[in-house]
Amino acid sequence: MANTPRSRVNLLSKAISGTHSSTGGSTLLGYIGIDTIIEQMRKKTMKTGFDFNIMVVGHSGLGKSTLVNTLFKSQVSRRSAGWARDEKIPKTVEIKSVSHVIEEGGVKMKLTLVDTPGFGDQINNDNCWEPISKFINEQYEKFLKEEVNITRKKRIPDTRVHCCLYFISPTGHSLRQLDIEFMKRLSHSVNIIPIIAKADTMTTEERQEFKQRVRKELEMSGIEFYPQKEFDDDMEDKSDNDKIREAMPFAVVGSDKEYQVNGKRVLGRKTAWGVVEVENPNHCEFAQLRDFLIRSHLQDLKEVTHNIHYETYRAKRLNENGGLHPISSSDTQESNL
Amino acid sequence: MNSVIYHICTWWLVTVSTGEGARAVPLAGHVGFDSMPDQLVNKSVNHGFCFNILCVGETGLGKSTLMDTLFNTKFEGEPTQHNQPGVTLKSNTYELQESNVRLKLTVVNTVGFGDQINKEDSYKSIVEFIDAQFEAYLQEELKIKRTLHSYHDTRIHACLYFIAPTGHSLKSLDLVTMKKLDSKVNIIPIIAKSDAISKSELAKFKIKITSELVSNGVQIYQFPTDDESVAEINSTMNSHLPFAVVGSTEEVKIGNKMVKARQYPWGTVQVENENHCDFVKLREMLIRVNMEDLREQTHTRHYELYRRCKLEEMGFKDTDPDSKPFSLQETYEAKRNEFMGELQKKEEEMRQMFVQRVKEKEAELKEAEKELHEKFDRLKKLHQDEKKKLEEKKKTLDDELNMFKQKKTAAELLQNQAQQAGGSTTLKRDKERKKNKEHMCTWILLLL
Numbered sequence: 001m002a003n004t005p006r007s008r009v010n011l012l013s014k015a016i017s018g019t020h021s022s023t024g025g026s027t028l029l030g031y032i033g034i035d036t037i038i039e040q041m042r043k044k045t046m047k048t049g050f051d052f053n054i055m056v057v058g059h060s061g062l063g064k065s066t067l068v069n070t071l072f073k074s075q076v077s078r079r080s081a082g083w084a085r086d087e088k089i090p091k092t093v094e095i096k097s098v099s100h101v102i103e104e105g106g107v108k109m110k111l112t113l114v115d116t117p118g119f120g121d122q123i124n125n126d127n128c129w130e131p132i133s134k135f136i137n138e139q140y141e142k143f144l145k146e147e148v149n150i151t152r153k154k155r156i157p158d159t160r161v162h163c164c165l166y167f168i169s170p171t172g173h174s175l176r177q178l179d180i181e182f183m184k185r186l187s188h189s190v191n192i193i194p195i196i197a198k199a200d201t202m203t204t205e206e207r208q209e210f211k212q213r214v215r216k217e218l219e220m221s222g223i224e225f226y227p228q229k230e231f232d233d234d235m236e237d238k239s240d241n242d243k244i245r246e247a248m249p250f251a252v253v254g255s256d257k258e259y260q261v262n263g264k265r266v267l268g269r270k271t272a273w274g275v276v277e278v279e280n281p282n283h284c285e286f287a288q289l290r291d292f293l294i295r296s297h298l299q300d301l302k303e304v305t306h307n308i309h310y311e312t313y314r315a316k317r318l319n320e321n322g323g324l325h326p327i328s329s330s331d332t333q334e335s336n337l
Numbered sequence: 338m339n340s341v342i343y344h345i346c347t348w349w350l351v352t353v354s355t356g357e358g359a360r361a362v363p364l365a366g367h368v369g370f371d372s373m374p375d376q377l378v379n380k381s382v383n384h385g386f387c388f389n390i391l392c393v394g395e396t397g398l399g400k401s402t403l404m405d406t407l408f409n410t411k412f413e414g415e416p417t418q419h420n421q422p423g424v425t426l427k428s429n430t431y432e433l434q435e436s437n438v439r440l441k442l443t444v445v446n447t448v449g450f451g452d453q454i455n456k457e458d459s460y461k462s463i464v465e466f467i468d469a470q471f472e473a474y475l476q477e478e479l480k481i482k483r484t485l486h487s488y489h490d491t492r493i494h495a496c497l498y499f500i501a502p503t504g505h506s507l508k509s510l511d512l513v514t515m516k517k518l519d520s521k522v523n524i525i526p527i528i529a530k531s532d533a534i535s536k537s538e539l540a541k542f543k544i545k546i547t548s549e550l551v552s553n554g555v556q557i558y559q560f561p562t563d564d565e566s567v568a569e570i571n572s573t574m575n576s577h578l579p580f581a582v583v584g585s586t587e588e589v590k591i592g593n594k595m596v597k598a599r600q601y602p603w604g605t606v607q608v609e610n611e612n613h614c615d616f617v618k619l620r621e622m623l624i625r626v627n628m629e630d631l632r633e634q635t636h637t638r639h640y641e642l643y644r645r646c647k648l649e650e651m652g653f654k655d656t657d658p659d660s661k662p663f664s665l666q667e668t669y670e671a672k673r674n675e676f677m678g679e680l681q682k683k684e685e686e687m688r689q690m691f692v693q694r695v696k697e698k699e700a701e702l703k704e705a706e707k708e709l710h711e712k713f714d715r716l717k718k719l720h721q722d723e724k725k726k727l728e729e730k731k732k733t734l735d736d737e738l739n740m741f742k743q744k745k746t747a748a749e750l751l752q753n754q755a756q757q758a759g760g761s762t763t764l765k766r767d768k769e770r771k772k773n774k775e776h777m778c779t780w781i782l783l784l785l
């Protein structure tokens with residue numbers, strides 16, 4: 001057997017159905033192998049793969065599709081791939097969801113992108129958050145229905161929105177009324193990550209000022225964006241998340257074109273006065289957003305959605321009398337009972 | 338050309354396997370979501386793991402010793418007595434930590450299993466215990482405000498069934514118990530104290546046991562063979578079931594190492610020597626390879642089965658495709674209405690009864706009143722009669738008195754006449770005497 005670390009045993013006897021109860025401690029003399037459960041779990045999860053559903057909200061022209069393509073380094077959003085620019089702007093907010101399967105390092109991920117064309121584009125934008133809110137609740141409803149079934153599927157298909165990227169227009173002044181209204185209404189049912197789009201229209205100082213102002217406004221309106229302060233598990237989480245919260249909203253630039261800079265090929269936007277490098281932390285905060293979103297908090301986004309937002313929805317739903325849908329065949333139901 | 342065909346084929350395969358119209362897209366660079374399993378694992382590690390083992394077997398088969406040996410520690414506990422009236426289950430929870438993995442291990446022991454003369458009900462307490470753990474989880478899952486992710490899972494993940502090393506075949510108690518448990522928990526049968534059987538007998542014993550299990554339709558836990566990395570080892574292990582184990586916490590010096598062993602005058606049985614017993618195999622399979630699978634099977638197969646049966650028992654049905662969304666919600670409503678209706682009916686009945694009783698009581702009271710009146714009237718009449726009688730009597734007495742008085746005056750008159758002819762003093766004395774007599778007569782009459 002390999003040279004293994006000393007294992008510690010804390011005997012904490014809690015009799016569940018019996019009478020024996022004692023506490024004590026002793027040191028183990030060898031390796032058991034409990035820590036292999038990590039490997040077992042990892043293998044299992046890699047086999048089953050992951051679902052991730054991301055929603056992008058913002059009015060047209062803010063570069064949503066480009067950003068998502070840049071984030072996931074593939075053409076997940078078909079817009080930029082030859083989308084006819086003279087297609088009519090939809091009259092109401094539509095919800096379009098597209099799924100792709102991407103694989104990296106043996107890990108399969110089913111990425112679903114939910115786009116919201118028409119948001120904020122009309123003259124009268126009253127209640128344009130309603131179709132989005134309805135969509136999010138519909139996904140929770142679908143999941144709840146599956147969960148409540150008598151014969152359940154082994155793996156309930158998860159279409160709930162795990163993350164909502166909200167694109168803020170880089171006006172340089174402050175948040176728009178629509179932005180505040182939307183975020184206020186949706187921050188309790190979905191994880192919202194605000195992003196400052198097209199950050200290359202602002203200089204670094206303007207950017208800092210704008211960020212400060214946006215953060216202050218968000219705080220004043222009581223909008224809790226992800227990572228929410230109240231869900232920090234322990235001190236370590238809190239300090240990590242505090243750092244992130246300080247830096248949010250991230251000012252990003254998206255691009256799927258590559259250019260030659262200093263002998264390297266980088267993703268960027270070429271202008272007459274230089275190349276804006278997407279992955280250069282001095283130019284914009286794209287790399288930070290990507291690391292935060294994908295490399296460290298991907299699982300946490302899913303967990304907060306499942307353990308908190310979904311549970312809130314479920315508790316609310318089960319407390320209601322009568323539910324959302326009218327009873328259609330009540331007599332047959334009574335006779336079944 | 339070939340590569341094109343290959344690409345098309347793999348693309349098609351990926352689409353087919355993922356289904357639901359999800360297109361496979363190639364990545365142009367490193368995105369970084371391959372850290373997802375690590376993120377998931379880190380979260381789970383922070384959360385800690387639960388593992389619950391149930392040891393079923395007759396007293397004296399070395400269950401506690403084996404647990405100690407498996408987990409390399411001395412779990413405290415007195416050896417149990419052999420005269421238990423029934424089967425009780427004692428469970429103890431321990432927190433083990435190895436590197437950064439925290440495991441909440443619960444070991445449940447069956448005390449008194451197989452000790453009774455009549456063992457018909459031995460399996461019942463075990464089944465009840467397992468069901469109780471499922472029930473607790475189901476209750477938590479059905480709650481409105483629930484905390485599933487921090488719930489301490491007490492469902493039994495693995496059941497080690499200890500078979501006595503008779504060398505012949507399974508006892509009928511074993512068969513019955515295993516049959517009752519196989520749909521509720523993952524059963525791993527092991528031959529206890531296998532150092533009592535020689536190698537050749539052991540092989541025959543194992544074959545006999547497996548064939549008996551198969552012929553009786555007992556579903557024991559099969560190590561999963563669908564994951565390529567563990568398929569090979571698992572399938573070889575499957576052929577070694579049931580494992581013949583020896584447990585020992587004492588160490589003996591063999592060569593220059595201290596190993597766990599049992600020392601006999603004729604030799605030493607080393608626990609971790611694969612030639613001596615299957616302990617290492619059991620440990621590998623139970624902990625190092627399949628712990629996660631055991632937990633998953635418990636949740637997806639046994640618990641779901643229990644849940645389905647329980648909900649159907651409670652009267653819930655899945656809705657038809659074109660009916661309402663919430664089977665549970667609406668059935669709750671309907672049941673509640675039914676219940677309320679029943680309650681109302683009961684209330685009505687009670688009210689009726691109450692009204693009835695009041696009426697009866699009133700009638701009774703009225704009767705009593707009437708009687709009382711009658712009695713009163715009778716008494717009054719009696720009284721009046723008495724009075725009348727008395728008055729009549731008084732009248733007669735008065736009459737007599739008057740007559741007497743008359744007679745007296747007549748007598749006095751006569752006497753006066755006689756006296757006037759005789760002496761006056763004697764008259765006075767006679768008068769006085771007569772007066773006294775008169776007085777006495779009137780007093781006597783009055784007294785009458």
